[in-house]
Amino acid sequence: MIKPLQIICIGAATISCIGMTVLSLLYSENSPIMRQLDRFLNTRLSLSHTGFKEYGVTLFGQGVEMIGNGGITNIRENYFFLDCTFINILIRQGILVLLLVLFIYSVTALSEQKKKRYIHLGLLAFIALQC
Numbered sequence: 001m002i003k004p005l006q007i008i009c010i011g012a013a014t015i016s017c018i019g020m021t022v023l024s025l026l027y028s029e030n031s032p033i034m035r036q037l038d039r040f041l042n043t044r045l046s047l048s049h050t051g052f053k054e055y056g057v058t059l060f061g062q063g064v065e066m067i068g069n070g071g072i073t074n075i076r077e078n079y080f081f082l083d084c085t086f087i088n089i090l091i092r093q094g095i096l097v098l099l100l101v102l103f104i105y106s107v108t109a110l111s112e113q114k115k116k117r118y119i120h121l122g123l124l125a126f127i128a129l130q131c
Helices: 003-010 012-026 032-040 044-055 085-092 095-114 118-130
Strands: none
Touching: 003 012, 003 095, 003 118, 012 032, 012 044, 012 085, 012 095, 012 118, 032 044, 044 085, 085 095, 095 118
């Protein structure tokens, strides 16, 4: 694995987290580009934007009532589920837990790189992007 790709893989969780947070905070229904991106991401941006507006971010987390479609076949009108893992952790568990998760991810990725386990490093990056 070439060095630049290793660096991207090591930073994948942090990059993904920052990217989704910024896009969610900047989301606007008035922007056709943002609406298209939101559709591509299965409404993760608009729901995360709502989460930030309704609940904000705390240091130690907070209770967030989420209403999903689990166990039903029709779509609920009041659906609200934070499906982006990083946004879910940030809003529900707080900044400290998110920073801890990103730290653990980075240490693990660096360890895999040091051991030259590039398949593991790539898998960690894939998981981070999926989150």
